[in-house]
Amino acid sequence: MTAAKHPILRAEGIEKSFHRGIPPWRSRIEVLKGASLEVNRGELVGLVGENGSGKSTLMKVIVGLLERDTGAVELDGKLGYCPQIPLLWEKLTVAEHFELFARAYALDPAAARRASTDLLGELQFERYRDYRIEDLSGGTRQKLNLALALMHSPDLLLLDEPYSGFDWETYLRFWEMSEKRRDAGMGILIVSHFLSERERLDRIYELRDGRCVEA
């Protein structure tokens, strides 16, 4: 699909390095060396690259979990972020997570109830609503991880390998959900590994030697 060009995310010249070790053996590892990318409304964009190429680092810089050394990030609208590893509280239930994030997103109670019910149904994990996270399988945790990123209907969705742990049916449903939201105008940036997924994506950036190259 070709989206009308209406940038919702623009990242320009992002540089990020990490320090490792203790002085005087301290070393600096440059991960991002001027990475730039753009995501438009109604566009499903892939971010690919080898292990350790900096895909997750770039995602974290864009959402604000990591501070960048240099460069600029421009966002236009509400942001949803699904991290690679589910960041959840082990002793809280699925319902309590929805409530907590509804407050963070400043959703009113009716909208929060509607969003959680819809997402529990769409991802088919309603029966786990009152389960604690420690009692959930990896796949169900990942469903909640994704649902929390979606519950406020963001304008831009950043997904960092969101389907690890999904079974085949859930994996297909995930793509259906993403395409439906893309068609409704959401901009989506997804870290992807599989060649078979390329045909589902509108554009692909490859992160190579710290820079994004449109593939």
Added chain:
Amino acid sequence: MSAIAISGADFLREHLRARLTLILLVAIPALFVIASASVLGEFAAALGGSVAGDSASALGAGWAAAFLAGALGFFQVSSSREADRRLALAGMGATRVAVARIGASVVLGALVSAVAFLTLLLSAGIAHPAHTFAAILIFALTYIGIGTLVGSFVNGALEGSLTVAFIFLIDAFSGPGMSGSGGIAQLMPTRKAADVLIDAGAGMGSPIGDWIAVGLIILGALGLAAAAFWLSARPRSA
């Protein structure tokens, strides 16, 4: 309910739903107050101190509250750092997450203090209950500051727990009535609280200067805890 109140209640729930935490909440005060108080006098004498009897039992309750609060403070920061950061990013903000964490920590501190106080009340009796409870709470709040500070620098559960335990041991064994009163003992965070607690255990009041000092220490400890929670919830530079 506000976002802060809901998050604070959830953060509290996160700890109170851990069965081992609940067991330790009862077992540690019992160990410190009942089991160790009888030998504490001999131990203090061996170290050059003089604490004994009801004062030793009262001091044991303070230590129990301090140890539990320090460990809980550490895990409040270290166990959910990334999830807290995600919540802050979702719109809650680092400041509101930190306030909710502080609220949960203070409630946990009051809870461990109440359990230690009740254990003391049931096992040894208390001559000066209001002063005793206040002093035990001061121990707990001070160690919330220490535990969260350790949590903001140390990631691993084992390393962090050992660091909190190490600080606790130096503090406890160099405190008033134990190994002496000079040098490093003057700098220990619970020194003034221990003075108040020993006095209360012996049925005496404490000078106003001691209360002012412990008030300032609590403010400092809670300020440290707030900073530690805020730093944990905000974006990282590396």
